[in-house]
Amino acid sequence: MINMSTAAANRQYFDAITDTYDSKPFFVKVNQVVTDDLRNRLDWIGIPFANTGSSSHAQSVRQLDYACGTGLMSRVFGPYVTETRGIDVSPNMVASYNARARAAGLSAFTINAVVGDLFDTQNPSPTGAEWDGFDLVTASFAFHHFEDVVHAAKSLKDRLRPGGVLMINDFLEGGDLKADEKGEPIEGTEGTWAAHHHHGHEHGKKEHGVHHHQAAQVDEPGWDRAKMAASVVVPSFTVEAVRKFFTEAGLVDVDVVMMDKRVYVEIAGQKLWRTILFARGRRPAEARSEL
Numbered sequence: 590m591i592n593m594s595t596a597a598a599n600r601q602y603f604d605a606i607t608d609t610y611d612s613k614p615f616f617v618k619v620n621q622v623v624t625d626d627l628r629n630r631l632d633w634i635g636i637p638f639a640n641t642g643s644s645s646h647a648q649s650v651r652q653l654d655y656a657c658g659t660g661l662m663s664r665v666f667g668p669y670v671t672e673t674r675g676i677d678v679s680p681n682m683v684a685s686y687n688a689r690a691r692a693a694g695l696s697a698f699t700i701n702a703v704v705g706d707l708f709d710t711q712n713p714s715p716t717g718a719e720w721d722g723f724d725l726v727t728a729s730f731a732f733h734h735f736e737d738v739v740h741a742a743k744s745l746k747d748r749l750r751p752g753g754v755l756m757i758n759d760f761l762e763g764g765d766l767k768a769d770e771k772g773e774p775i776e777g778t779e780g781t782w783a784a785h786h787h788h789g790h791e792h793g794k795k796e797h798g799v800h801h802h803q804a805a806q807v808d809e810p811g812w813d814r815a816k817m818a819a820s821v822v823v824p825s826f827t828v829e830a831v832r833k834f835f836t837e838a839g840l841v842d843v844d845v846v847m848m849d850k851r852v853y854v855e856i857a858g859q860k861l862w863r864t865i866l867f868a869r870g871r872r873p874a875e876a877r878s879e880l
């Protein structure tokens with residue numbers, strides 16, 4: 590058996606699916622509901638944004654979109670920030686991200702992504718002032734791909750200016766409903782249904798005894814379930830688990846909220862209605878001594 594790191598599995602898996610990643614109809618819809626929801630919650634995020642017309646209007650707002658993929662979070666916040674930087678472990682995702690930004694007529698100074706992995710303990714990259722001191726760091730549908738969520742949250746917190754905010758979204762554990770062949774939700778099937786790769790270590794959550802084989806299967810050419818599963822560490826998080834790893838990472842002012850409606854997704858070969866959660870936490874305004 591090949592012993593590949595989770596980051597390497599992500600690189601390989603997401604490199605292979607970049608071209609179709611956000612053109613799938615279900616993903617277009619997910620993008621739209623996430624965009625609408627977050628733009629209605631700018632105040633909740635808790636930093637002064639640009640171009641909002643409010644009194645706390647900021648001149649310069651720098652966003653880091655970590656695990657940016659093709660740039661969902663960069664597009665969500667693009668109108669309200671002045672500079673966007675993306676990092677992803679997948680070169681194809683980065684190429685697609687940059688191609689989209691250039692096609693939209695935006696310069697590399699305004700928005701640019703690079704290949705990197707901030708969680709690599711031997712060689713975290715990228716480094717340098719351009720990649721530091723952000724007002725906002727986002728990581729969308731990404732934490733379920735990370736081996737060590739406390740280390741991830743800490744590494745992202747370290748890229749914030751004091752007082753800056755980390756905002757993530759992911760799926761709520763127990764927030765799935767199975768869908769039938771037509772994609773209609775099946776009432777009474779609440780649970781945790783997304784398949785994932787079992788790892789040896791815990792994420793501060795109890796084992797949930799999941800059966801992966803019952804939801805409707807999506808039969809797609811080019812869709813490699815094993816590669817998908819290898820890229821995922823856990824399928825979802827409880828609100829308490831997110832609150833805990835944000836707090837352990839040294840973030841304050843932590844809040845976790847859920848979207849009130851489920852979204853339809855096709856994931857790991859399954860059709861599901863899933864619940865999205867959003868979490869934010871702030872890097873303490875006062876510089877603290879290293880623990």
Ligand SMILES: C[S@@+](CC[C@H](N)C(=O)[O-])C[C@H]1O[C@@H](n2cnc3c(N)ncnc32)[C@H](O)[C@@H]1O
Nearest residue numbers: 599603656657658661677678679706729730734
């Ligand atoms: C499900 S996609 C989400 C992409 C985008 N944020 C979005 O919401 O559409 C997860 C992304 O995380 C990236 N990724 C996984 N592990 C990573 C790591 N350790 N460092 C950087 N990116 C990573 C993958 O390459 C992939 O593009």
